Amino acid sequence: MNAEIIAVGSELLLGQIANTNAKFISAELADLGINVFYHSVVGDNPKRLESVIKTAQNRSNLLIFTGGLGPTKDDLTKETIATVLGKNLVYDQEAMDHIEMYYKRTGRVMSENNRKQALVLEGSEILPNKHGMAPGMALHEDGLSYILLPGPPKEMQPMFSNFAIPYLSGRLPGKEPxxxxxxxxxxxxxxxxxxxxxxxxxxxxxxxxxxxxxxxxxxxxxxxxxxxxxxxxxxxxxxxxxxxxxxxxxxxxxGNDSLQKAAAEQLKDKKLTVSSAESLTGGWFGKQITDTPGSSEIFKGSVVCYTNEIKEQLLGVSHELLVSEGAVSENCAKQMAEKIRNLTGSDIGISFTGVAGPGPSENKEAGTVFIGLADESGTKVYPLALSGSRTAVRERSVMYGLFYLLSKVKKGQ
Amino acid sequence: MNAEIIAVGSELLLGQIANTNAKFISAELADLGINVFYHSVVGDNPKRLESVIKTAQNRSNLLIFTGGLGPTKDDLTKETIATVLGKNLVYDQEAMDHIEMYYKRTGRVMSENNRKQALVLEGSEILPNKHGMAPGMALHEDGLSYILLPGPPKEMQPMFSNFAIPYLSGRLPGKEPxxxxxxxxxxxxxxxxxxxxxxxxxxxxxxxxxxxxxxxxxxxxxxxxxxxxxxxxxxxxxxxxxxxxxxxxxxxxxGNDSLQKAAAEQLKDKKLTVSSAESLTGGWFGKQITDTPGSSEIFKGSVVCYTNEIKEQLLGVSHELLVSEGAVSENCAKQMAEKIRNLTGSDIGISFTGVAGPGPSENKEAGTVFIGLADESGTKVYPLALSGSRTAVRERSVMYGLFYLLSKVKKGQ
The missing domain is CATH 3.30.70.2860 (Alpha-Beta Plaits)
Structure with missing residues (x-):
């Protein structure tokens, strides 16, 4: 099977977004052992799309389309494929019900053009859209396979993984996977x-x-x-x-593990709870640890103390320390971790203080970061000197915090 | 002028990287008023590249190539174009000097295959590479323009901006940008x-x-x-x-505005401060508002109260309320916003409580969210019924919070 990925959408040709869908699908197909020989991008123009489809039919036998399945007049992928293949578009009742239900549930008004999203290629297999309205389609015709997927990555990716891959696996000859x-x-x-x-x-x-x-x-x-x-x-x-x-x-x-998922699982396994005191990260650690469902078992909460005033008032960090050593210091990280642990009655307290940048602060360079970890055995502070943009410094601080936490809990220390 | 951007490189077809070069060039061409009708990606394979070139010659009159100009055997963009156009490749002395100087300067040993990078299409205009070794080329032949650029974005982007754009502008008829x-x-x-x-x-x-x-x-x-x-x-x-x-x-x-940037700027303009009490969002609002440098002027901090225990202990939400109406309720959002405002002495308190999902909580469906906004004039609670994944519910809650905050501050209410 030689695949070609065809993205439809003028926003790609205007340079508003990159074709990350082609990257995602290509990596998935490589895992299945399917060769991808071409990517094509074409705008919302039926004549040019038609010619791209015909070129692809002559050089590839698996044609995967992304985009152009939405409700607006610009969306014409399935209409153009129907024309090229001489097929009809028919209403799919299940997709129609799904769209109507979506509007009923969210209490929004459904405009008439949304009905168009329930039109599918006659004879195609429907790939359900669990994260949006437009269903996908798979069709085998004259020795060629056609797969139609929606453009938004958050709809396309789960649809591809959950429905397109099983469809494709079922059609692969018995070669070494x-x-x-x-x-x-x-x-x-x-x-x-x-x-x-x-x-x-x-x-x-x-x-x-x-x-x-x-x-x-x-x-x-x-x-x-x-x-x-x-x-x-x-x-x-x-x-x-x-x-x-x-x-x-x-x-x-x-695989798809993340530091936050691994840390959350370790904490769950060991039945431990954590709370955070965050300065430079602004709440990012808490956001990450609560990404996983059921995180209330392991995470009680945090105090985001972005100003020194809040570090003193809400956490109880010593005023003298903030004056003498500053907020960006090993001892401040130590106090923050210990105070949040006591305040919330958690097994572990973690703290983040540092200079996110771009400029220096307290005469300390951007990228100077201290992460504290407090538990019943004591407190350890990890100093870091990170490089990169403000966002990179903040993101990596959170990742280091999760990694130290994970390593600590794993070792049972 | 109708352009086609052709990226050459198997790493794109394996899904190792996304074609961000096409995005960059497309946006630049749009600004020049040049239509881009197609993007194509093809691997390091001369036969398939040749057929892509021929297809492009029939439908586009500006062909822009990225990638395949490097020293290895896989790099064959200029070789294949030379074959299709019946042109020779010749050594460019300036490019050769540049490559030799690079190795002399860095003290590294130059392997013989690096000489290949100084080969250029006969009759082409050289586009200097200030950030790498392989020069770019521009050629006009039989009414078509060919531009060859290196693959690494940090070489390609400055070459395009500094040399390809002037080349193209010089050939554009006095047409409207x-x-x-x-x-x-x-x-x-x-x-x-x-x-x-x-x-x-x-x-x-x-x-x-x-x-x-x-x-x-x-x-x-x-x-x-x-x-x-x-x-x-x-x-x-x-x-x-x-x-x-x-x-x-x-x-x-x-343009490139974001809700958090717009909200932060409005707060700065009006010299107002905000603090947040976050339950389902876990700290995400705080993370977003501190993305912007200088956010300590407008954001004091937050209490992330992921459990009811913390809502009571750290924020002072009433125990009776949590028992009678639950944490996911209009009144809880109201109290959270008011308490965090008082606790931190901020002008505005914002609160987030709700069911992120995937399952229901307190017998309330996933997606049930209340956002509270408290200031000196009183407190308003916005109820939402959001759909989508846990991440989507959390992310949209934060975005709605930023939007309500922005609207409030803008109106000066």
Whole structure:
């Protein structure tokens, strides 16, 4: 199967957004062992879209479309495909019910053009949209497969993972599937990780190891190709073991794990609670730890003390300390962590203080950060000197905090 | 001039990176008034690249290539274009000197394959690379223009801005530049906004109006084409006025504005401070309002009261109320907003309580949210019934909070 991903939307051609849908789908197809030979982007123009479809029909046998399924007149992907294939569009009752229900539930007025979203290609399989209104479609016709997906990534991604992948897997001939495992690391840079594992990376051909730098973290993708998926998993286990021996302390999770999810799970397992005192992060740690459902079991709350006044009044940080050493200091981080732990009666108190930037503060450079962790055994403060933009400093502070918390809880210290 | 942007690189087809080069170039071309009708992505494969070039020659007259100019065997953009056009590749002495100097300066050993980067299309104009080694090229042949740019964005972007744009501007007939203005809306859906403005959208040909749904918000791009940019701005003013008359209450900003930036600026202008009491949002509001540098002038801090215990202990919400009406109630939101305002001595207190989901809580459905706003004139609570995932409910709650806050401060109420 040779795939082509066709994005429809003038906003892409105007440079308002990047085609991140093609990136997402391409990575997913690579995992399935399906080659992607082309990406195409075309505007909301039926003539040009028609010619793009015809070109794709001549060079690819899996055509995946994103965008142009919405309610407005500009949205014409399914209409144009229907024209090219000589198919009708028919109303799908389930999709219609779903759209009407959505408006009823939210109490908003449904404008008439929304009905258009329930029109589907005759004979196609419907891919339900759990995060929006326009359903997706899959169709096999004259040896070619067509998959139509909505444009917004938050609708497209779950639809692709939950419905398009099973549809495609069912049509793949019995070739060696690629079994992948993604290891997630934090606290080690890509080049150091790669240098530490260079001989392993070079020696491996099946399974293979590929590093990728992401959002302040690094992942390693291990991929094995065997007809028997049990053998593939065993080979991945062996390889992971070798990697753990060298850089295990930085490995925090797998696949789509995140530091906040891993930390939340560890806290749940150990039946521990945490509270935070946040200065430079402004509430970001609390936001992250409550991303996971059921987080009230592990997170009681936080005091965001953005000004010194609030650090004193709400947390009870000593006035003398704030005057003598400043808010950006090891001792302030220590007090903040201890005070929030006592105030909330949590097992662990975590604190964040520092200079987010762009400019210095208290004569300390942007990127100077102290993270405190207090529990019954005492308090430890981690100093950091981070680089990057204001957002990067804040985000990485939160990630380091989650990583220290996770490491502490894991070790049971 | 109708442009097509062709990205060459298997890493794009494997989903390792998104085609952000196409976004950048498209936005720049839009500003020049050059239409972009297609983006194409093809791998490091000469046969497939050749066919993509031929397709582009038949439908576009400006072909812009990114990627495939590097030193490795995989890099074959200029080689393939040379084949298609029947041109030779020749060594460019200046580029060769530049490459040798780079290695001398950094003290690294130059491998032989780096010489390949100094090969250029015979008869082309060289676009210097100030941030890397491979030079770009521009060529006009048989009525078509070809521009070749390196793949790494930090090399491509300055080369495009400093050398490709002047090259293109010199070839444009005295035609009207496009002047654009993006209006940002919150609190109104794309379809309702479009339905409300349908007659204006349909009647307009210059300036034009194009809606785009983004992350829980909608934007309208107004674009005018006039030789005199002053007339263009005046026409945009008139059109914006018409739009404001109908949906002005939902318009919160322009261009790259965000709700948090707009709210922070309004607070700064009016010299007002805000503090938040956050339950379901877990600290997200605080995180957003502190994204902007200098936010300590307008934001004092917050209490994240994720459990009822903390709502009582740290904020002082009444125990009876939490028992009788629950934490997810209008009165709880009212108390939270008033208490945090008093506790911190801020001008405005804002509160967030609700059910983030996925499941119900206190027998209230996921998406039930109350946002409180307290100031010296009294307290107003806004009830919301939001749909979508846990993340969407939380994110939209924060956005609604920022929007209510912004509207209140703007009106000076």
């Amino acid at each position: 690629i079994v992948s495992r993604v290891l997630r690391f934090f606290g080690i840079g890509e080049s150091l990780l790669e240098a530490t594992l260079q001989d392993i990376i070079d020696q491996q051909s099946n399974p293979t190891v590929a590093p990728l730098a992401g959002n302040h973290e690094v992942t390693l993708r291990l991929s094995a190709k065997f007809l028997d998926s049990k053998i593939a998993q065993e080979q991945l286990d062996v390889l992971e073991g070798k990697i753990r021996e060298r850089v295990g302390e930085f490995l925090y999770g797998y | 496009i002047v654009s203005r993006v209006l940002r809306f919150f609190g109104i859906g794309e379809s309702l906004l479009e339905a409300t403005l349908q007659d204006i959208i349909d009647q307009q040909s210059n300036p034009t109006v194009a809606p785009l749904a983004g992350n829980h918000e909608v934007t309208l791009r107004l674009s005018a084409k006039f030789l005199d940019s002053k007339i263009a701005q005046e026409q945009l003013d008139v059109l914006e006025g018409k739009i404001r008359e109908r949906v002005g209450e939902f318009l919160y900003g322009y």
